[in-house]
Amino acid sequence: MSTRDNCWLTKKIKNPHYQTYFLAGDSPLEKTIETEFSALFAAARKVEKKSDAALIFNIVANETLGQEGFDISKTAEIVTVSATTPQGLLYGFYHTTCSLR
Incomplete structure (x- = not known):
């Protein structure tokens, strides 16, 4: 029997440190990050400057990451969370939030 929680997005993360995030893009996948971030952190808010964020999502030029890779x-x-594409940011988002639980 598996103990994995398949509905992890319905669970709020109670970590007050990660209540602000910076995400510059507006692709559909980056919009997904925004939506899911708000679902996980009840008091989450997007900020306009990286210097005001506790969690930063960055698109970078780094060939070693490939299309779906990310660096945290x-x-x-x-x-x-840095990636070369929005797909990489989304995977990095999932990995980061799972580690915060």
């Missing part, structure tokens, strides 16, 4: 870096205050 952490400091004491900020988590940055």
Whole structure:
């Protein structure tokens, strides 16, 4: 019997540190990140400047990541998800939120 929660998006993450995020794009996949971020973090809000965000989603030029790859870096205050495409950002978002649970 599996203990995996297949409805993880219905569960709110109670981590007050990740209530602000920066996401510059507006592709359909980036809109999905916005929608799902709000579903997971009840008090989440998108900010206009990276310097105001606890979680940053960045499109970067990095051939080693490929089309769907992502890189996650952490400091004491900020988590940055970097990818070359919106698909990579979405996968990085899923990976990051799963690790915050």
